[in-house]
Amino acid sequence: MPVPALDQLWVYLSASPLLHLLVTLLAFMGASYLNRLLGGTPFLHPVVLTIALIIGFLTLTDTDYATYFEGAQFIHFLLGPATVALAIPLYDYRERVRRMLVPILLSCVAGIVTAVTSAVGVAMLMGASRETVLTLSPKSVTSPIAMGIVEKLGGIPSLAAGMVLITGSLGCALGPVIFRLVRVRDPSVQGFTMGLAAHGFGTAYSFSSIGAVAGAFAGLAMGLTGLLTAFILPPLVHLFGL
Amino acid sequence: MPLIAGMSVLLGCQFLGEILVHGLQLPVPGPVVGMVVLLVGLMINGRVPTGLRTSGEGLLRYLTLLFVPAGVGIMVHFDLIKADFWPIIVTLVVSTALTLAVTAKVMSWLTRSMPRDPRDEWREERP
Numbered sequence: 123m124p125v126p127a128l129d130q131l132w133v134y135l136s137a138s139p140l141l142h143l144l145v146t147l148l149a150f151m152g153a154s155y156l157n158r159l160l161g162g163t164p165f166l167h168p169v170v171l172t173i174a175l176i177i178g179f180l181t182l183t184d185t186d187y188a189t190y191f192e193g194a195q196f197i198h199f200l201l202g203p204a205t206v207a208l209a210i211p212l213y214d215y216r217e218r219v220r221r222m223l224v225p226i227l228l229s230c231v232a233g234i235v236t237a238v239t240s241a242v243g244v245a246m247l248m249g250a251s252r253e254t255v256l257t258l259s260p261k262s263v264t265s266p267i268a269m270g271i272v273e274k275l276g277g278i279p280s281l282a283a284g285m286v287l288i289t290g291s292l293g294c295a296l297g298p299v300i301f302r303l304v305r306v307r308d309p310s311v312q313g314f315t316m317g318l319a320a321h322g323f324g325t326a327y328s329f330s331s332i333g334a335v336a337g338a339f340a341g342l343a344m345g346l347t348g349l350l351t352a353f354i355l356p357p358l359v360h361l362f363g364l
Numbered sequence: 365m366p367l368i369a370g371m372s373v374l375l376g377c378q379f380l381g382e383i384l385v386h387g388l389q390l391p392v393p394g395p396v397v398g399m400v401v402l403l404v405g406l407m408i409n410g411r412v413p414t415g416l417r418t419s420g421e422g423l424l425r426y427l428t429l430l431f432v433p434a435g436v437g438i439m440v441h442f443d444l445i446k447a448d449f450w451p452i453i454v455t456l457v458v459s460t461a462l463t464l465a466v467t468a469k470v471m472s473w474l475t476r477s478m479p480r481d482p483r484d485e486w487r488e489e490r491p
Contacts, residue, residue, distance in 0.1 A: 146429075146432055146433065147429075149432075150429050150432060168428065169428045169429075169431055169432060169435065172429075172432050172435075173432060173435040173436050173438065176432070176436050177436060177438075177439045180436070180439065181439075187436065187437055187439055187440050190433075190436060191433060191436075191437075194432070194433030194436065195433065197429065197430055197432065197433050198430065198433040198434055200423060200430050201395070201430045201431075201434075202375075202378045202394070202395045202398070203371065203374035203375055203378055203395075203419075203423060204423040204424060204427055204430055205378075205393075205395035205396065205398070205399055206374045206377045206378050206381070206395055206398040206399050206401075206402050206420075207374055207399075207402075207419075207420035207421070207423050207424055208399050208424070209377075209399045209400070209402035209403040209406060210402075210406070210412055210416070210417060210420045210421065210424075211424075212399075212403055213403060213406040213407070213412060214412070216407075222475065222478065224474070225471060225474035225475045225478070226471075228470065228474055229467055229470045229471035229474060230467075232466060232467065232470040233463055233466060233467035233470070236459075236462055236463050236466040236467070237459060237462075237463040240455075240458060240459040240462045240463065241455055241456075241459040244451075244454060244455040244458050244459055245451050245452075245455040248450060248451035248454055248455065249451060250448045250451035250452065250455070251444075251447070251448060253444070254444065254448045254451065254452065258452065258455055258456070258459075261455075261456060261459065261460075262459075262460070262463055264427075265431050265434060265435075266393065266395055267393055267395070267396055269393075269434065270392070270393025270394075270395070270396070271393065274393075278441065278444075279434075280434055280437030280438070280440060280441070281437070281438065281441045281444065281445075283431065283434035283435050283437060283438070284434075284435055284437065284438030284441070285452070285456065286431070287431055287435045288456055289456055289460055292456055292457060292460045293460050293464065296457075296460055296461050296464060297464055300461060300464040300465050300468065301464075301468060303465070304465050304468050304469050306468040306469070306472045308472055308475070310475075311468055311471045311472045311475065312468065314467070314471055315464055315467040315468040315471065316464075318463070318467050319460055319463040319464045319467060320460070322427040322428055322431070323428065325427075326427070326428060341424070345399065348396060348399075349392075349396055349399065349400070352392040352393065352396050353392065
């Protein structure tokens with residue numbers, strides 16, 4: 123009887139971590155390919171596309187997120203060491219960073235304060251719930267750090283990861299337009315700004331579309347923003363009475 | 365073996381970070397403190413060991429893939445997103461545009477008198 127056998131095989135496979143680990147990798151490859159086919163449009167970022175594909179698959183197979191995460195946690199776990207690894211680009215550009223330390227720190231703080239106050243302010247004006255406001259507050263920070271911050275604040279870490287991703291792809295789409303509007307041409311400034319406002323997405327974008335120096339500055343901004351936001355954000359959010 | 369050594373350094377720093385966060389009750393995620401630990405370690409060591417660079421840059425190259433499992437978690441919150449749909453969308457667009465504009469403006473103003481790095485000249489013609 124091939125039908126029940128296949129059925130049992132599916133039950134067995136979907137209960138093991140293997141299937142969803144494989145689904146994640148395949149969806150990522152498929153989405154990257156699809157994005158290239160579409161001319162690398164920033165409006166359909168490969169990661170956003172990957173997530174949509176996987177959610178579609180899970181909905182079709184009637185799988186819940188907890189079951190999916192059993193397998194995907196192996197990839198998720200690597201976010202920790204990847205965050206630690208951000209020290210490497212920081213170390214590589216330490217000379218440049220030392221020379222530009224004051225402008226870098228001041229612009230980083232200005233950027234973080236803008237990101238947090240505008241996110242919290244606009245969300246509150248629009249009447250979002252407290253949980254949503256807290257979850258949106260670190261949207262410019264790379265997701266492992268954002269999730270840690272949101273967890274400590276009392277927001278929803280997994281939703282924060284989603285908000286961070288959307289922010290990242292928005293940053294890649296808006297960045298070039300904004301740079302033209304404010305007439306900023308310096309690639310190190312552009313890279314730094316992309317890394318600050320759009321974390322890993324902005325960093326990848328800077329490397330591929332602006333240049334190596336922009337990429338390095340983006341990596342620096344991403345690490346520095348993550349680090350400083352973790353300290354600046356909680357007191358800043360408390361100013362709003364949250 | 366260098367790859368394993370590199371990975372061990374990354375995990376070791378994360379581990380130290382977690383211990384420091386719990387021991388000192390810091391309001392920061394463990395891996396962030398781990399990043400500071402690694403940076404201090406590199407400053408003392410004076411160079412990035414090859415294995416560490418390979419594993420670290422490998423992880424950073426696929427950083428966006430690592431976001432996927434957590435990102436799929438958005439499906440659990442569809443109801444919450446539906447309830448706050450417009451606040452979320454408007455906040456993300458307005459705040460991201462503002463952050464980009466302010467950061468770029470402040471930084472280019474602060475660095476306006478700085479001498480250019482000759483290594484950067486080639487990239488000047490980019491918009």
